[in-house]
Amino acid sequence: ILNVEQSPQSLHVQEGDSTNFTCSFPSSNFYALHWYRWETAKSPEALFVMTLNGDEKKKGRISATLNTKEGYSYLYIKGSQPEDSATYLCAFIHQGGTSYGKLTFGQGTILTVHP
Amino acid sequence: KAGVTQTPRYLIKTRGQQVTLSCSPISGHRSVSWYQQTPGQGLQFLFEYFSETQRNKGNFPGRFSGRQFSNSRSEMNVSTLELGDSALYLCASSRESKQFFGPGTRLTVL
Numbered sequence: 001i002l003n004v005e006q007s008p009q010s011l012h013v014q015e016g017d018s019t020n021f022t023c024s025f026p027s028s029n030f031y032a033l034h035w036y037r038w039e040t041a042k043s044p045e046a047l048f049v050m051t052l053n054g055d056e057k058k059k060g061r062i063s064a065t066l067n068t069k070e071g072y073s074y075l076y077i078k079g080s081q082p083e084d085s086a087t088y089l090c091a092f093i094h095q096g097g098t099s100y101g102k103l104t105f106g107q108g109t110i111l112t113v114h115p
Numbered sequence: 116k117a118g119v120t121q122t123p124r125y126l127i128k129t130r131g132q133q134v135t136l137s138c139s140p141i142s143g144h145r146s147v148s149w150y151q152q153t154p155g156q157g158l159q160f161l162f163e164y165f166s167e168t169q170r171n172k173g174n175f176p177g178r179f180s181g182r183q184f185s186n187s188r189s190e191m192n193v194s195t196l197e198l199g200d201s202a203l204y205l206c207a208s209s210r211e212s213k214q215f216f217g218p219g220t221r222l223t224v225l
Contacts, residue, residue, distance in 0.1 A: 043216040
């Protein structure tokens with residue numbers, strides 16, 4: 001059974017704060033790591049797809065890093081805004097499946113940004 | 116380009132009944148995956164279809180089944196509904212590395 005863990009479970013920050021979350025995954029048979037943002041009453045939205053050890057991706061104020069050797073990824077949000085409030089999910093694909101269609105999700109980090 | 120659509124959006128059933136949910140992928144996407152989201156378990160993979168064939172299956176009982184049609188539209192079926200099947204069911208279509216999710220079907224079993 002593949003275990004993907006995210007921490008913290010929830011986070012409350014003030015507008016303007018920078019924050020980061022962690023996703024831990026099995027370091028063996030790594031294929032890809034996805035990050036999603038899921039706002040209430042909307043569909044999960046893909047943020048990043050990361051495949052190479054040392055990968056760093058950036059989208060506006062959000063960035064992510066990947067360490068496949070030790071099995072973790074960090075998601076950073078710089079200068080949080082209230083519209084960043086959402087659940088942030090990471091999802092792992094292991095090499096055995098070699099299918100983009102099977103994601104193993106973590107439980108998510110619920111971020112609330114207070115004005 | 117239209118996104119992933121799911122119908123119905125909300126459904127109420129009683130124990131023992133069966134239900135069919137539908138998912139229309141983004142045009143050109145041949146892979147459709149289904150996930151169940153419950154408060155206690157998070158998002159769990161049900162199955163994936165590609166070109167009308169089940170390519171991957173999650174750890175769910177045989178009451179959960181699916182199929183995919185030649186136009187890539189997919190349906191999932193749950194027979195003999197149980198209270199624990201109450202959940203949000205999401206489908207996602209993918210092409211290459213990204214998955215695009217639909218809005219989900221909220222199933223309530225009474």
